[in-house]
Amino acid sequence: MTPYFSKVKDNRIFQFSVVIIIILNAVLIGATTYELDPLFLEIIHFLDYGITIFFVIEILIRFIGEHKKSNFFKSGWNIFDTIIVTISLIPIPNNSSFLVLRLLRVFRVLRLISVIPELKQIIEAILHSIKRVFFVSLLLFIILYIYATMGAILFSEDDTSRWGDLGISLITLFQVLTLSSWETVMLPLQEIYWWSWIYFFSFIIICAITILNLVIAILVDVVIQKKL
Numbered sequence: 001m002t003p004y005f006s007k008v009k010d011n012r013i014f015q016f017s018v019v020i021i022i023i024l025n026a027v028l029i030g031a032t033t034y035e036l037d038p039l040f041l042e043i044i045h046f047l048d049y050g051i052t053i054f055f056v057i058e059i060l061i062r063f064i065g066e067h068k069k070s071n072f073f074k075s076g077w078n079i080f081d082t083i084i085v086t087i088s089l090i091p092i093p094n095n096s097s098f099l100v101l102r103l104l105r106v107f108r109v110l111r112l113i114s115v116i117p118e119l120k121q122i123i124e125a126i127l128h129s130i131k132r133v134f135f136v137s138l139l140l141f142i143i144l145y146i147y148a149t150m151g152a153i154l155f156s157e158d159d160t161s162r163w164g165d166l167g168i169s170l171i172t173l174f175q176v177l178t179l180s181s182w183e184t185v186m187l188p189l190q191e192i193y194w195w196s197w198i199y200f201f202s203f204i205i206i207c208a209i210t211i212l213n214l215v216i217a218i219l220v221d222v223v224i225q226k227k228l
Contacts, residue, residue, distance in 0.1 A: 005065035018058055018115050025051050026109040048105075055085045055108070077114040084108055129222040133215055140211045147203050148173050154199070158192055176200065177208050 008014055028044050028051075036044075059082055066072040073079060084107055113119045126133075148169035155163040162172040162185060176182040182200070189196040 002064060002067060005061050006067065007065075009062045009065040014061075015115060019112065021051055021054055022109065022111050022115065026112075029106055029109065051108075052085075052088045055088060055111075059085050077120065081111055081114050084111055125219055125222040129218050132218050136211060136215050136218065140207060143203075143207055143211070144170065144173055144177070147199075147207075150199070154193075155189055155196075159188060173203065176203060179204070179208055 024047075028047055031044060032041070062078070062081075063069065063072050088105060088108055113123055148166055151163050151169040151173065152166050156165070161168075163169050172185060176185055182204070186196060186200045
C-alpha cells in the first residue's frame with residue numbers, strides 16, 4: 001500500500017490538483033466577503049466542506065505514502081500543512097462569536113507555499129537569512145532613530161503634527177522610507193529651511209535605497225547559495 005500511495009503523492013497530476021483546489025479555496029473565501037444570495041452562500045459552504053475533506057485525504061495519502069512514517073513529521077512543511085488542515089476540521093457556526101475560527105480558515109491559502117517548490121525556496125531563503133537581515137534591520141533602525149531625533153529637534157516647532165516628538169517623527173520617516181508622497185513632508189519645510197532637502201535626500205539615499213537594497217541582496221545571495 002505504501003509504494004502505491006507514494007507514487008500517488010509524487011504524481012504531477014495529483015500535485016497540480018492540490019494547487020487547483022487551494023486556489024479554488026482562496027476564491028471561495030474571497031467570495032464570502034461579498035453580499036451574496038443565500039443560495040450561493042449555501043453552495044460555497046458545501047464546497048468548503050468538500051475542500052476540507054479533500055485536504056484531509058491529501059494529508060493521509062502523503063502520510064501513508066511515506067516509507068518511514070516518522071520522516072513525515074521531520075519536515076516542517078508537513079507539520080505546517082497538518083496544522084492548517086486540522087484547524088479546517090473545527091466546525092464554524094455562522095456566528096460572529098466564532099470570528100477567530102473563520103479567520104483561521106483563511107490560512108488554508110498559505111498551503112500554496114508548501115505545494116509550489118519555488119515559493120518554498122523563497123520562504124526557506126528568508127528563514128536562512130533571518131540572522132543577517134536582523135543585523136541590517138538593526139542598522140536601519142539605528143539610522144532611523146538618529147534621523148527621527150534630528151527631525152524632532154529641528155522641525156518640531158514648525159510642524160508639530162509630523163515632528164512633534166520622537167514617536168511622531170519615527171512615523172513620519174516611515175512614510176518617507178516607503179517613498180509614498182514623501183515630497184508632501186519635505187516641501188512645507190523646504191519653504192522654511194532651504195537646507196531641509198539635504199536632510200531628506202540623505203535619509204532616502206541611506207535608508208530607502210542603500211539599506212533596503214542590501215536586504216534584497218542578502219536574500220538573493222541566500223537563494224543562489226541554496227540552488228548551488
